[in-house]
Amino acid sequence: MSAASHKKYWKQNLKYLIVLLVIWFLVSYVFGILFVEQLNTIKFGGFKLGFWFAQQGSIYVFVILIFVYIRLMNRLDKKYRLED
Amino acid sequence: MDIQTWTWIIVGLTFALYIGIAIWSRASSTGDFYVAGKGVHPIANGLATAADWMSAASFISMAGLISFSGYDGSVYLMGWTGGYVLLALLLAPYLRKFGKFTVPDFIGDRYYSNVARIVAVLCALLVSFTYVAGQMRGVGLVFSRFLEVNINTGVFIGMFIVLFYAVLGGMKGITYTQVAQYCVLIFAFMVPAIFISIQMTGNPIPQIGFGSTGADGVYLLDKLDGLHRELGFHEYTSGSKAKIDVFFITAALMIGTAGLPHVIVRFFTVKKVSDARKSAGWALLFIAVLYTTAPAIAVFARTNMIETVNNKTREELPQWFNNWETTGLITFEDKNVDGRIQYVADAAKNELTIDQDIMVLANPEIARLPNWIIALVAAGGLAAALSTAAGLLLVISSSISHDVIKKIIKPSITEKGELVAARLSAIVAVVIAGYFGINPPDFVAATVALAFGLAAASFFPAIILGIFYKRMNKEGAIAGMIVGISLMLYYMLRFKFDWFGGGTKEDWWWGISPEGFGTVAMIINFIVSVTVSLFTPKPPKEVQQIVDDIRIPSNAGEAHVH
Numbered sequence: 001m002s003a004a005s006h007k008k009y010w011k012q013n014l015k016y017l018i019v020l021l022v023i024w025f026l027v028s029y030v031f032g033i034l035f036v037e038q039l040n041t042i043k044f045g046g047f048k049l050g051f052w053f054a055q056q057g058s059i060y061v062f063v064i065l066i067f068v069y070i071r072l073m074n075r076l077d078k079k080y081r082l083e084d
Numbered sequence: 085m086d087i088q089t090w091t092w093i094i095v096g097l098t099f100a101l102y103i104g105i106a107i108w109s110r111a112s113s114t115g116d117f118y119v120a121g122k123g124v125h126p127i128a129n130g131l132a133t134a135a136d137w138m139s140a141a142s143f144i145s146m147a148g149l150i151s152f153s154g155y156d157g158s159v160y161l162m163g164w165t166g167g168y169v170l171l172a173l174l175l176a177p178y179l180r181k182f183g184k185f186t187v188p189d190f191i192g193d194r195y196y197s198n199v200a201r202i203v204a205v206l207c208a209l210l211v212s213f214t215y216v217a218g219q220m221r222g223v224g225l226v227f228s229r230f231l232e233v234n235i236n237t238g239v240f241i242g243m244f245i246v247l248f249y250a251v252l253g254g255m256k257g258i259t260y261t262q263v264a265q266y267c268v269l270i271f272a273f274m275v276p277a278i279f280i281s282i283q284m285t286g287n288p289i290p291q292i293g294f295g296s297t298g299a300d301g302v303y304l305l306d307k308l309d310g311l312h313r314e315l316g317f318h319e320y321t322s323g324s325k326a327k328i329d330v331f332f333i334t335a336a337l338m339i340g341t342a343g344l345p346h347v348i349v350r351f352f353t354v355k356k357v358s359d360a361r362k363s364a365g366w367a368l369l370f371i372a373v374l375y376t377t378a379p380a381i382a383v384f385a386r387t388n389m390i391e392t393v394n395n396k397t398r399e400e401l402p403q404w405f406n407n408w409e410t411t412g413l414i415t416f417e418d419k420n421v422d423g424r425i426q427y428v429a430d431a432a433k434n435e436l437t438i439d440q441d442i443m444v445l446a447n448p449e450i451a452r453l454p455n456w457i458i459a460l461v462a463a464g465g466l467a468a469a470l471s472t473a474a475g476l477l478l479v480i481s482s483s484i485s486h487d488v489i490k491k492i493i494k495p496s497i498t499e500k501g502e503l504v505a506a507r508l509s510a511i512v513a514v515v516i517a518g519y520f521g522i523n524p525p526d527f528v529a530a531t532v533a534l535a536f537g538l539a540a541a542s543f544f545p546a547i548i549l550g551i552f553y554k555r556m557n558k559e560g561a562i563a564g565m566i567v568g569i570s571l572m573l574y575y576m577l578r579f580k581f582d583w584f585g586g587g588t589k590e591d592w593w594w595g596i597s598p599e600g601f602g603t604v605a606m607i608i609n610f611i612v613s614v615t616v617s618l619f620t621p622k623p624p625k626e627v628q629q630i631v632d633d634i635r636i637p638s639n640a641g642e643a644h645v646h
Contacts, residue, residue, distance in 0.1 A: 003632075010635050017173050024169045028162045033331050036155075040322065046295040046303030051321040054158035055150075055379040056291060059165045059372050066172045066365040073177075074358060082638045083358065 009080045016072050020065050028058040090459035091230045098268050098463045099245055102470070105264060106249030106257040114502050117254030118185040118482050119352045124259055126359040130366025132262035133350045135269065135467070136475035137164075137341075137371060139215075140222025142378075143269055143468035148443030151382035151389075154312075154320035159330055163337025163536075165368060165375050170342040172364030176351040178551045180360035181634045185352060186479075187345045187543060188487040194550040195558040196627055198492055203565050205487045207542040208345045210569075212476045212483075213516070214535045215346075219473035220521025223466060229411065229445065230462035236522050242470060243518040250474050250481075251510045255353060258474045265467035270373055272464025276448045276457055277377050280384045283451055290380035304383060311390050316429035320386070332600030340536025340602055343544035346475040349482075357637035385443045388450055393436065394427045401425075404449035413439035477517065481510035534576050537602025541568035545609040553614070554631045560617030568609030575601045 031039060032054035039050030047056075077083045111117040124132070142164070150157030182190055187208060192201030220239055227238025249257045281293035285304060297303050308320045318324045341347065350367075351360045392402060398416075408414045415437045416425055427436045445465070448458045485506035490497055497505070542565050549556040549564075577583040579591070579598045589597075596604060622628075 006632065006636055013635075020169070020173060024166065028166050028334065029331060032158060032162055033327065033334065037322070046297065046305045048305070048321050051155055051158075051305075052295070054155060055161050056376055058162050059376050062165050062169050063365070063369050063372050065169050066361075066368055069173055070358075070361045070365050073361060077358065077637055082636050 005080060009076065009082065012076055013073070016069065020069055023061065024065055027053060027061040032058050085455060087455045087458050088231065090456045091462050094456070094459045094463045095231070095466060098264075098467065101264055102245065102249060102261045105260045106253045109253050109256045109260045111252070111254035111256045111503075114486070114499055114506065116256045117503055117506050118486060119349070120254075120256040120259045122353060123355055124353040126354055126362035127366050128259065128263055129350060129354050129359070129363035130370055131266045132259045133347065133363060133367035134370035135262040135266035135471040136350060137347055137367070137472070138269065138374060138468055139472035140219055140226075140465060140469035142374065143273065144222065144226075144444050144465050145441050147378040147381040147385065148440035150379055151386045151443050152440050154318070155323040156325045156330070157379070157382065159333045159337065161375055161379060163334045164341060165371060166334070166338040167341025168364055168368040168371070170338060171347070171351070172361055172368070174548060174551070175342060175348065176360040176364050177357045177637065178634045179348060179547070180351050180354065181357050181637060182630075183352070185486055186482050187348055187547070188483060189491075190550065191543075191546055191561070192487070192491065194627065194630060195546070195561045196624065197558040197562065200558055200562050200565075201487060201491060203562060204543070204546070205483050207538070207565065207569055208479060208483050211344065211535050211539050211542075212346060212479050213520075214538075216473055216476040216480070216517045217520035217524060219469045219476065220517050221524050222469035223473070224521055226462055226465040226469065230459070239518055239521040242466075242473070242521075243514055246470055246474050246477065247511065247514045250477050250514070251507050254506065255478055258478055259353060261474070262471045265471040266370060268467040269464040269471075270370070272460045272467070273374055274377060275460065276451065276453055277381050279453055279457070280447065280451045281380065284384055284387070290384075291376050294380040294383040304387060308383060308387050311387070315390070315394070315427060320383075326595050328595055329597050329600050332596045332603045336537050336540050336600050336602035336606075339540040339544050339606055340538075343539035343542070343547070344536070345539075345543070346479045349479060350475075381444065381447065385447055385450070389438070390427065392450070393425050395424050397423050402450075404446055407449065408442055408446055413442050473517065477510055477513045480513040481506050484509040533599050534580070534602075537572050537576065537599065537605065538569060540602035541572040541605035541609055544606055545613055549610070549613055551631070551634060554628050555617060555622060556613065557617045557620055557623040559620040560613040560615075563616040564609040564613030567612045568605045571608060572602055572605040575605070
């Protein structure tokens with residue numbers, strides 16, 4: 001494995017990290033905290049949306065984010081033949 | 085059968101199970117003792133991490149805390165789960181690739197310095213000891229409440245059990261007992277929640293149930309908001325804390341989670357890098373089961389409690405009220421002598437005080453569930469407290485035997501000698517933890533929450549920069565860690581313990597509470613680290629090589645430094 005391809009692998013990894021962490025920030029800090037009142041004006045079932053994100057939705061998204069990352073990285077490892 | 089008999093039977097059975105597992109999975113090498121021989125399956129590691137992570141506080145106190153604070157309780161829900169995203173994406177795979185035994189190992193090698201190693205050991209010990217004392221206390225509390233033994237006897241029994249499997253099995257024993265403990269604690273948490281959800285909303289899934297309508301056709305949350313307004317509390321679904329503080333507390337808890345040594349070390353126990361990622365995913369999934377149920381329990385318990393007791397006379401109260409009143413955790417003082425309980429926000433008129441911890445413990449009784457379920461909750465609380473205590477004790481003992489004795493004091497020590505040292509330090513750590521469990525210094529409760537701030541302010545930046553910033557050198561990392569943890573300690577001692585002139589809420593910097601200050605200290609740690617490193621020499625070539633090496637999962641074709 002050459003140093004150049006390692007660099008490419010690392011860059012792609014960083015790209016994934018940025019996208020996933022933006023979503024991570026959005027569902028918790030933005031939806032659950034900063035704009036919670038605005039979202040609370042929307043209701044689905046018995047839940048106000050902002051409250052739901054703070055106490056339920058953000059946690060579901062966190063779990064999904066990690067499993068998406070696992071998939072993306074497994075594929076990337078395969079592409080660069082870096083599976084251990 | 086009565087509750088006591090059931091509790092002895094169920095707790096006895098679970099303890100026998102833990103001891104059996106410990107005997108079956110004895111550690112025979114330091115690799116077994118520190119990292120379970122690096123052979124744990126990712127799902128097993130996920131289960132163990134979840135049990136390790138969820139302490140007596142998660143199991144017993146959290147739902148109650150949310151129940152009394154409503155939306156403000158979200159900081160714990162988001163804070164104690166969101167950290168796993170950081171762990172899975174930013175820490176676990178790289179630390180596993182690095183492939184040593186402890187967090188100070190990484191800091192010491194990456195920053196080519198024993199000073200950095202010692203600073204890291206001190207931070208690890210400080211964080212872990214503040215945390216473990218609370219766990220032993222939790223064990224004692226559950227014993228005294230459900231089995232009516234003296235609280236100190238409870239702590240002794242807990243110490244003995246933990247000692248047995250931590251000393252014998254090390255990380256290997258702890259891992260497999262934690263798998264069993266997760267199963268016990270999640271079963272104990274879910275069964276009452278499901279029953280209560282069916283009773284109150286007809287829906288067996290609590291996560292959906294608390295957004296549904298009750299028997300009267302009104303949405304449960306709307307009803308609760310209404311009750312809160314009527315009694316003068318702030319609305320359940322909206323907060324009373326300042327937004328900036330909610331933001332900073334959530335961040336401190338998330339980052340602290342990702343920086344806790346007993347959580348990080350769990351990712352050293354799997355076979356390969358991809359397994360480290362996977363086990364973080366499984367861990368969060370298993371944790372999420374409890375963390376998404378807790379807010380539902382909070383709503384059920386709160387509604388139930390207000391409707392059952394408010395404006396009732398003593399004769400109308402159910403039996404559980406008297407049971408818990410004798411423990412002193414519920415008190416009723418009839419201030420206006422009308423013979424009825426007034427439960428209101430106004431402290432001058434309120435006649436009822438309820439300890440938040442009983443929300444989970446009393447819930448099965450409030451919902452009139454059978455006695456064996458109440459006993460199960462006791463076993464679940466013990467499983468949560470014991471599993472966390474064991475994980476912390478392992479961090480303490482490996483810090484001493486590996487990071488201090490093997491790496492600094494006596495590098496020539498044999499493998500056998502190190503294993504003996506590890507077991508001896510585990511014994512000493514259990515005894516100290518037990519001492520704090522029996523004689524809790526009054527600062528324990530306050531510092532458990534702050535342990536997260538300390539972890540965020542000290543480790544997190546050093547590890548992240550160590551992986552993502554090749555230019556980071558030892559001068560920067562050491563300066564950052566020292567400034568970060570000192571600042572956090574200063575703020576905590578000043579505003580929690582009244583040192584350095586003390587101060588009130590008005591004196592908080594930018595309105596940020598000590599619980600949220602870890603985020604500020606972490607940011608300052610980052611700034612100091614980077615600035616100092618830019619004015620000091622680059623790290624040596626072979627260290628930059630380590631960084632390149634941990635960034636790729638395999639060792640294909642690359643020369644290895646370690």
